[in-house]
Amino acid sequence: MKHYTIKDIAKKLNVSISTVSRAFNDKYDIKKETKDLILKTAEEMGYIPNPMAKKLSQKRSLNIGVVVPEFINEYYSEIVIAIQEFFRSKGYQVLVMQSDEDETQELTNAQTLIHNMVDGLIVAPTAGYKNMQYYQSRIKEGYPLVFLNRIEESVPVSKVVFNNTKWSFFATEHLIRQGYQKIYHLSGYKDLSVTNERVEGFKKAMDKNNIQKENYKIIETGLLAEEGMEVVEGLMFHHDIPDAFFCVNDMVAIGVMKKLKDNGYRIPEDVAVVGFTETRIAKLIIPQLTSVKQPTFEMAKKAGEILLKRITNPSAEIETQIFNGELNVRKSSVREVSN
Amino acid sequence: MKHYTIKDIAKKLNVSISTVSRAFNDKYDIKKETKDLILKTAEEMGYIPNPMAKKLSQKRSLNIGVVVPEFINEYYSEIVIAIQEFFRSKGYQVLVMQSDEDETQELTNAQTLIHNMVDGLIVAPTAGYKNMQYYQSRIKEGYPLVFLNRIEESVPVSKVVFNNTKWSFFATEHLIRQGYQKIYHLSGYKDLSVTNERVEGFKKAMDKNNIQKENYKIIETGLLAEEGMEVVEGLMFHHDIPDAFFCVNDMVAIGVMKKLKDNGYRIPEDVAVVGFTETRIAKLIIPQLTSVKQPTFEMAKKAGEILLKRITNPSAEIETQIFNGELNVRKSSVREVSN
DNA sequence: TTTTTTGCCGAAAACGTTTCCGAAATTAGT
DNA sequence: ACTAATTTCGGAAACGTTTTCGGCAAAAAA
Missing domain, CATH: 1.10.260.40 (lambda repressor-like DNA-binding domains)
Incomplete structure (x- = not known):
């Protein structure tokens, strides 16, 4: 009482x-x-x-801040869950804020958390990178900060990233090997590092396999299924449906599949579809969706480890961790009758 | 600096x-x-x-705690986003913790947040309700608390709930009207109020339409697609596939559809499938999934409003808000050729 | 002019901890 | 038994605010 x-x-x-x-x-x-x-x-x-009194005199909060662009797509939900799990065992509490893919909101979130004296911050930046100056200043002050997944090269800070270029390359080459000639890449927001990297991997695969520029396209979209559908609609209007779509994520891929199937295209016989950042739905949709799986859990844990090291030892050096994943080949992209 | x-x-x-x-x-x-x-x-x-000093002397934190059972299914993600949006405009910060459907974790979460002096707490309890005594004590102390969505009747506290019974009834009747005779309900965890209510609505529809007990079943599952698949597998083994499945959520429904289609059943001609708590995927899967849409955003906002009222006016009385939704009928459950 | 009110501000206590500093009590060393 | 070292503890400052209380001016009322 x-x-x-x-x-x-x-x-x-x-x-x-x-x-x-x-x-x-x-x-x-x-x-x-x-x-x-x-x-x-x-x-x-x-x-x-009383935790407030404790924090006031100890100058630390035992809180960790996490800022994500959204958690409506299960990817960041998983990230957050993994980070929470890691820090909970270390006696820290994880405070989560989401930016709704909005730079201003992201800045507010980061500021709020820092003003609330979180001992460290993990940020998955949204597109645009206008807040980099703010982060720069915090870093200079020695604030423990780890960037996750969407990275501005120029900022000297610890980072945990996925090797998007490489796995985009693999996914694209897989399509080429299956015999699909004309491949379009739906690329997500531009200005986003993950997008740019995946575009790069896509182009590399095209170059390496001597596919001419008129036989591939890079089309900017968002991250939602509806946007995939719109693109397909536009392409149908111009009678420009390619042999294969390589999509920025599973949701867009599913939108693409939906629109294609609704219009009588057979997948994978007529058109192949490949996603990225595999979600649970990939295995459940028909045909099952080929996608690149990221080691979400491990990446989140590594981000936690780096941050914690930095918190307990302020002179710990900056480190960058690049993760690899796996290409899960499923029916949506194989022409032969196999699995 | x-x-x-x-x-x-x-x-x-x-x-x-x-x-x-x-x-x-x-x-x-x-x-x-x-x-x-x-x-x-x-x-x-x-x-x-310094927020700590402020909180220490003011005895309030301008923080709100939210405890959800999970946020891997987009339902609670949306809830959290809506709550954040509501409170942000009022100058509060929302701290989110997820319990991983574990009662012990849930208790720890609630305690952590309360010890951190959040001014109020919104809890969506996990199954089991073993923590009710704890909540009871907090309520007696006058702690502002709002329950969301999964409710223990006995606790005198403000609640925001969905009218599961009613909409479960409607969804079931829809199947009956479409001429499906033998209907199985996959019901999620038992001991969960939402589950029990939906079972109740399902039974009511059966009773009202004079469907005999041997023509329906209630099968307990979890909330994952895999569990829906397992159930179907089991039923196939016993040659006991009904005319229609009414599932506790969309994920289970999708699992059911997947397994059925993999085994040559046509949906909706042979078997109908209906989900609940509509997610984005309902419109994207083929055939599109009939589901009950909940007013997620409004429910979350209402929970926020009630909590805020209670915080600013400690003598505000307990209130219970029951929400209704809509049944979005799609191809997965209509026999006639229509949309 | 004297009294009362008003507006503005400073001193200091309070919130609940941690932690430095030194003192008392105990133990060890000779 | 006497000094030295060690253990154990209390006092008090500090963390950065808010808020009560009262004081002193200036302005208003008498």
Whole structure:
């Protein structure tokens, strides 16, 4: 009922508040018996330390901030869950804020968390990178910060990223090997590092296989299924449906598949579709969707580890971790009758 | 760089710290000019008030806690986003924690948030309700608390819920009207209020339409697609595939559809499938999935409103809000050729 | 002019901890 | 038994705010 404080315990036991404080933070000199006594009666009284006071005097909050662009697509949900799991075991609490793919919101989120004295921050930036100057300043002040997944090269900060170029390349080459000639890449927002990298991988595969420029296209879209559908609609109007679509994510791929099937195209016989950043739905849709799986859990955990290292040891050096994934080939992109 | 405090400003301007404090919280007597001067120089110095100190002395945090069972299914993601949006405009920050459908974790989450002095808490309980005693105690202490969506009847607390019984009834009747005779309900976890309510609605529809007990079944599952698939597999083994499946959510429905289609069943000609708590994928899958749409956004906002009212006016009375949705009929459950 | 009100502000206590510093009590060393 | 070292503890400052109380001017009322 009433919130007891350290003072109440001290009064009750006729000891000083410093002694009581010592009992809880066992790094100080205190007789074992008095410590036990204090802890016991504190327990009995139902004492709960006030975290605000603790943070105020300790200058740390045991809180970690996470800023993600969204968590409506399961990718960032998984990331957040993994980060929470990691930090929970270390005694930290993870506060999550989402930016709704809006740069201004992202800045507000980061500021709010920092002003709330989170001990460190993991940020998956949204497109645009207008906030880099702000992050730069925090970094200069020594604020523990780790960037995740969407990265501005110029900022000297620890980063955890996926090797988009490489796996985009693999996914594209897979399509080429299957015999699909004309391949269009639906590329997500531009100005986004992941997008640019995937475009790069796509182009590389085209170059390496000597596919001429008139036989591929890069079409900018968003991350939603509807946007994939719109693109296909536009292409149908111009009688310009290619042999294969390589999409920025599964949702767009599913939109593409939907529109194609609605219009009588057979997948994969007529048109192949490949996604990226595999989600659970890839295995459930018919035909099953080929996609690149990212090691979401491991990436999130690594980001946590780097941040924690940086928090406990302020002079820990900046590190960049690049992760690889796997291409899960499924029916949506194989011409032969196989799995 | 250096974090300035209220003292620094006071010293610089030769005023007292109380005057500076007054300048920021304009409810106190202070001359307009000095206030402006203080605010201006504070701005120049890049002063940021320390939230911990503020919370410590004000006894409130301007933080709101939200505990959800998971946010991997887009339902709770949307809920959280809507709650954040609501509170952000009121100057509150929303801290999110997820319980991974685990009661112990849920308790830890709620405790963590409360110990961190969130001004109020919105909880969507996980199955089991073992933590009700804890919540009871908080409520007795006057802690602002709103329950969302999964409710224990016995606890006297403000609640925001969806009318599961009613819409489960409607969805089931829709199947009956379409001429499907034998209908199985895949019901999610037992012990969960939403599950029980939907089962109730399902049974009501059966009763009202005089469908005999041997022509329907209620099968307990989880919330994942895989579990829907397993059920179908089991039923196929016993040559017991019904005319229609009414599923606890879209993911299970999709699992069911997948397994059925893989085994040559046509949907909806041979078997109909209906989901619940509509997600984006419902429109994208083929055939499109009939599902019950919940007013996620409005429900979340209402929960926020009730909580805020309770925070600003501690004697605000308990209220229960029951929401209705809509049944979006799509191809997966209509026999006639229509849209 | 004297008294009362008003406007503005400073001093200081309070919020609940941690932690430095020194003192008392105990133990060890000779 | 006397000094030295060690253990254990209390006092008090500090963290950065808010807020109560009261004081002193200036303005208003008498």
